[in-house]
Amino acid sequence: MNRYPLWKYLVxxxxxxxxxxxxxxxxxxxxxxxQVSSSRQSIPVNTDVMARVESALKxxxxxxxxxxxxxxxxxxxxxxxxxxxxxxxxxxxALGDNYIIALNLLSASPEWLTRLKAxxxxxxxxxxxxxxxxxxVDMKAAIDKTMERYAGDLRRELKAKKVxxxxxxxxxxxxxxxxRDAETLKATEDVVARxxxxxxxxxxxxxxRLRLALKPEEVTRIQSxxxxxxxxxxxNRVNELGVAEPVIQQSGPNRIVVQLPxxxxxxxxxxxxGRTATLEVRMVEDDSAKVADALAGNVPTGYDLLDEMTxxxxxxxxxxxxxxxxxxxxxxxxxxxxENGTPAVHINLDSTGAAIxxxxxxxxxxRRMAMILVEKGRAEVVTAPxxxxxxGGGRVQISGSMNAAEAGDVALLLRAGSLAAPMQIVEERxxxxxxxxxNIEKGFHSTLWGFAAIAVFMMIYYRMFGVxxxxxxxxxxxxxxxxxxxxxxxxxxPGIAAIALTLGMAIDANVLINERIxxxxxxxxxxxxxxxxxxxxxxxxxxxxxxxxxxxxxxLLIFGSGPVRGxxxxxxxxxxxxxxxxxxxxxxxxxxxxxxxxxxxxVSIGQVWKPEQ
Amino acid sequence: MEFFRIxxxxxxxxxxxxxxxxxxxxxxxxxxxxxxxxxxxxxxxTGGTVMEVQYPQAANLPDIRKRVxxxxxxxxxxxxxxxxxxxxxxxxxxxxxxxxxxxNEVLGALKxxxxxxxxxxxxxxxxxxxxxxxxxxxxxxxxxxxxxMLYLALRFEWRFAVSAIIANxxxxxxxxxxxxxxxxxxxLTVLAGVLAVLGYSVNESVVVFDRIRENFRKPGxxxxxxxxxxxxxxxxxxxxxxxxxxxxxxxxxxMLLFGGPALHGFAMALTIGIVFGIYSxxxxxxPIALALGVKRExxxxxxxxxxxxxx
Numbered sequence: 001m002n003r004y005p006l007w008k009y010l011v012x013x014x015x016x017x018x019x020x021x022x023x024x025x026x027x028x029x030x031x032x033x034x035q036v037s038s039s040r041q042s043i044p045v046n047t048d049v050m051a052r053v054e055s056a057l058k059x060x061x062x063x064x065x066x067x068x069x070x071x072x073x074x075x076x077x078x079x080x081x082x083x084x085x086x087x088x089x090x091x092x093x094a095l096g097d098n099y100i101i102a103l104n105l106l107s108a109s110p111e112w113l114t115r116l117k118a119x120x121x122x123x124x125x126x127x128x129x130x131x132x133x134x135x136x137v138d139m140k141a142a143i144d145k146t147m148e149r150y151a152g153d154l155r156r157e158l159k160a161k162k163v164x165x166x167x168x169x170x171x172x173x174x175x176x177x178x179x180r181d182a183e184t185l186k187a188t189e190d191v192v193a194r195x196x197x198x199x200x201x202x203x204x205x206x207x208x209r210l211r212l213a214l215k216p217e218e219v220t221r222i223q224s225x226x227x228x229x230x231x232x233x234x235x236n237r238v239n240e241l242g243v244a245e246p247v248i249q250q251s252g253p254n255r256i257v258v259q260l261p262x263x264x265x266x267x268x269x270x271x272x273x274g275r276t277a278t279l280e281v282r283m284v285e286d287d288s289a290k291v292a293d294a295l296a297g298n299v300p301t302g303y304d305l306l307d308e309m310t311x312x313x314x315x316x317x318x319x320x321x322x323x324x325x326x327x328x329x330x331x332x333x334x335x336x337x338x339e340n341g342t343p344a345v346h347i348n349l350d351s352t353g354a355a356i357x358x359x360x361x362x363x364x365x366x367r368r369m370a371m372i373l374v375e376k377g378r379a380e381v382v383t384a385p386x387x388x389x390x391x392g393g394g395r396v397q398i399s400g401s402m403n404a405a406e407a408g409d410v411a412l413l414l415r416a417g418s419l420a421a422p423m424q425i426v427e428e429r430x431x432x433x434x435x436x437x438x439n440i441e442k443g444f445h446s447t448l449w450g451f452a453a454i455a456v457f458m459m460i461y462y463r464m465f466g467v468x469x470x471x472x473x474x475x476x477x478x479x480x481x482x483x484x485x486x487x488x489x490x491x492x493x494p495g496i497a498a499i500a501l502t503l504g505m506a507i508d509a510n511v512l513i514n515e516r517i518x519x520x521x522x523x524x525x526x527x528x529x530x531x532x533x534x535x536x537x538x539x540x541x542x543x544x545x546x547x548x549x550x551x552x553x554x555x556l557l558i559f560g561s562g563p564v565r566g567x568x569x570x571x572x573x574x575x576x577x578x579x580x581x582x583x584x585x586x587x588x589x590x591x592x593x594x595x596x597x598x599x600x601x602x603v604s605i606g607q608v609w610k611p612e613q
Numbered sequence: 614m615e616f617f618r619i620x621x622x623x624x625x626x627x628x629x630x631x632x633x634x635x636x637x638x639x640x641x642x643x644x645x646x647x648x649x650x651x652x653x654x655x656x657x658x659t660g661g662t663v664m665e666v667q668y669p670q671a672a673n674l675p676d677i678r679k680r681v682x683x684x685x686x687x688x689x690x691x692x693x694x695x696x697x698x699x700x701x702x703x704x705x706x707x708x709x710x711x712x713x714x715x716x717n718e719v720l721g722a723l724k725x726x727x728x729x730x731x732x733x734x735x736x737x738x739x740x741x742x743x744x745x746x747x748x749x750x751x752x753x754x755x756x757x758x759x760x761x762m763l764y765l766a767l768r769f770e771w772r773f774a775v776s777a778i779i780a781n782x783x784x785x786x787x788x789x790x791x792x793x794x795x796x797x798x799x800x801l802t803v804l805a806g807v808l809a810v811l812g813y814s815v816n817e818s819v820v821v822f823d824r825i826r827e828n829f830r831k832p833g834x835x836x837x838x839x840x841x842x843x844x845x846x847x848x849x850x851x852x853x854x855x856x857x858x859x860x861x862x863x864x865x866x867x868m869l870l871f872g873g874p875a876l877h878g879f880a881m882a883l884t885i886g887i888v889f890g891i892y893s894x895x896x897x898x899x900p901i902a903l904a905l906g907v908k909r910e911x912x913x914x915x916x917x918x919x920x921x922x923x924x
Contacts (some may be wrong), residue, residue: 428735552757
């Protein structure tokens with residue numbers, strides 16, 4: 001009666017083999033590596049770059065252990081940290097500023113495991129050291145900024161349609177326009193309906209006042225766009241820090257988490273994250289005599305010789321010192337296509353910007369204007385298009401001489417000049433690398449000694465059944481680690497605590513089963529039936545107790561944040577693996593050991609004491 | 614080996630009055646300490662900056678205090694953390710300074726005069742985050758309670774659900790009371806531990822209730838009254854109760870001993886939770902269920918002949 005059909009053994013065997021494979025990468029440790037990635041979409045990291053890196057390293061006599069392309073990045077392994085640091089400097093020199101060169105640690109597991117997508121567990125910051133920021137986006141400011149833009153648009157449209165209006169007032173929820181009579185009110189309503197679909201209108205016919213309120217879906221859109229744009233900007237800035245695996249993601253409706261593993265200098269990190277790059281529009285000087293002078297090292301007064309970043313490398317360009325327009329007047333920049341279908345960047349200026357832009361373009365038809373990004377006191381020309389005609393209305397399109405990826409880069413750089421809304425750091429955590437290592441060690445030792453204590457006790461108290469319980473507990477641990485590695489869930493110190501606690505609680509199921517079997521034996525039931533009845537009776541209890549624990553675990557997962565969530569993820573996964581291992585796997589072992597014996601007279605479950613003895 | 618050689622059922626239910634009195638006293642004491650002393654919330658809840666620094670030799674706390682106070686940052690706490698070399702410094706929030714500036718200033722003051730010191734950890738939490746954590750924590754506790762009660766009411770009976778939750782809350786309040794009494798730091802990790810206890814300690818009640826239900830359905834138990842049935846259920850599960858809790862406690866103890874300061878509060882909360890979990894599930898939950906008037910009829914209603922066929 002205690003026999004499993006073949007398929008059940010197969011299920012267990014497959015689960016064990018898969019778990020073992022996915023747990024394996026955790027044992028190999030890590031090797032130092034240098035990671036090369038591109039700061040722009042238009043500059044790919046390919047075999048070309050790989051060849052350049054290889055030859056540069058060869059020249060410097062640094063021997064890499066191997067290199068490979070992974071997505072849009074190149075990873076080069078080294079034998080020791082000294083070679084790694086030397087190689088980073090070498091590669092940085094060879095490739096220049098367009099690439100991000102970061103130190104990294106790569107799993108040393110063999111290639112066949114990597115090909116199976118078996119990676120070691122993803123360690124949280126508290127285990128590997130680094131900086132964690134939680135930034136809050138000021139949503140009110142985001143809405144204010146948009147509202148200002150709409151007010152400007154409305155003024156422009158009304159002027160263009162020659163509708164006379166009184167004042168346009170702006171408050172937290174919308175705009176209010178005072179008009180003179182029913183006719184202008186009607187005309188304004190038409191203009192708004194046509195050009196500003198984001199608003200709902202509410203006209204007061206007696207006072208000729210028109211109230212405009214932002215539609216709720218528009219508010220949501222503005223807010224999510226603000227967070228998205230800030231995330232993009234943060235990405236750009238973090239790239240500069242040269243962090244191998246930064247985490248930048250939205251957390252809740254208005255917060256952004258930034259995690260920079262390995263970074264220790266918080267002050268610098270914060271400086272870079274909080275920096276506002278500025279964008280300037282200046283006129284280009286193409287007079288060949290002046291350019292020749294400047295290139296000879298004799299820059300005329302009132303001019304700057306700057307680098308223009310082109311896909312073919314930096315090119316010198318001479319621009320005037322006078323700033324015509326700054327990034328403050330740019331509302332948005334998006335990549336797209338022009339009417340001919342060639343890639344273009346669409347820029348949206350606010351009303352002041354639009355007016356200035358119209359004047360500048362009217363005066364300078366046929367000449368070039370440069371869009372310059374100033375960051376860290378270093379100016380760099382993003383793009384320098386030729387002005388073909390006067391441009392009014394605040395909608396600017398830059399096209400020609402760029403492909404879609406470059407258009408994306410330019411738009412990104414133009415936007416990078418500004419954050420959609422100011423951000424504030426609401427949480428910050430720095431963990432030193434030595435503390436991280438210690439945390440791993442401490443967590444590991446806690447689990448190890450706890451496990452050993454339980455194993456020793458179970459084997460003495462329940463003999464063979466204790467051995468089986470310990471084995472299934474080990475399987476539980478194996479499966480839990482495998483599952484965490486497979487899902488690449490972030491393992492934190494509370495997560496390790498959850499592994500330990502889950503094991504401590506999982507043994508409950510085995511104790512329940514073993515006690516039940518003893519009880520049946522005490523009542524004089526023959527061994528085979530006792531095993532059967534023991535498992536059967538214990539099952540309902542095991543299920544009930546695990547479901548209640550699971551309820552607590554899920555609530556933690558949903559409402560927890562930070563360390564609590566790290567605990568909850570592992571805890572919930574652990575409950576699932578412990579039901580499987582304590583019931584199915586341990587029964588499998590019992591069946592293998594005892595199930596085949598026809599005349600089983602005793603089982604090794606320790607002494608079964610009977611009151612009448 | 615068999616630890617528990619119990620010949621007759623132990624009349625747990627007849628101690629009901631005594632145990633209820635003990636529970637009530639500990640509960641009231643816990644509430645008293647919570648009310649008078651309050652919890653020593655960690656920086657995650659209160660907001661502010663915490664730094665952990667390590668010295669190569671034993672740290673000179675008065676000297677550190679003098680150096681940090683020289684910066685005039687307000688109410689600063691300096692205490693040793695686990696070992697004599699590790700020091701924890703708590704700084705209040707400053708409106709005009711970021712935490713990185715604050716921590717850099719403090720580190721500069723500590724390093725002044727060529728003292729060797731290593732920055733291990735900086736944690737800064739804004740005040741709004743703390744408020745949110747408290748409200749989320751309370752929501753989590755409420756949801757856990759409701760979820761568990763619903764499940765138990767469905768699987769067993771509402772009387773069991775109510776008594777299990779009361780027993781559970783009793784454990785949680787006592788843990789909190791201990792943290793208030795000894796002014797141990799109450800951090801997010803400790804909160805996770807408390808919530809884990811909530812799920813864990815209910816297990817215990819479930820095991821006993823499961824036995825009670827089974828006993829009610831057993832033909833051999835017909836002649837006994839409810840109190841005797843509960844006594845029998847507790848007696849026959851007591852050995853598994855002790856062994857299970859012992860095993861879990863072995864694990865938690867290992868965390869307490871080897872886990873270092875980061876896991877200390879968590880392991881402490883669980884230790885208290887486990888000890889009182891045994892007590893409350895046996896001597897609090899069951900008497901309450903009895904007092905609420907659990908009867909055989911409540912359990913027998915959904916008769917499932919298959920389940921009754923016991924080997």
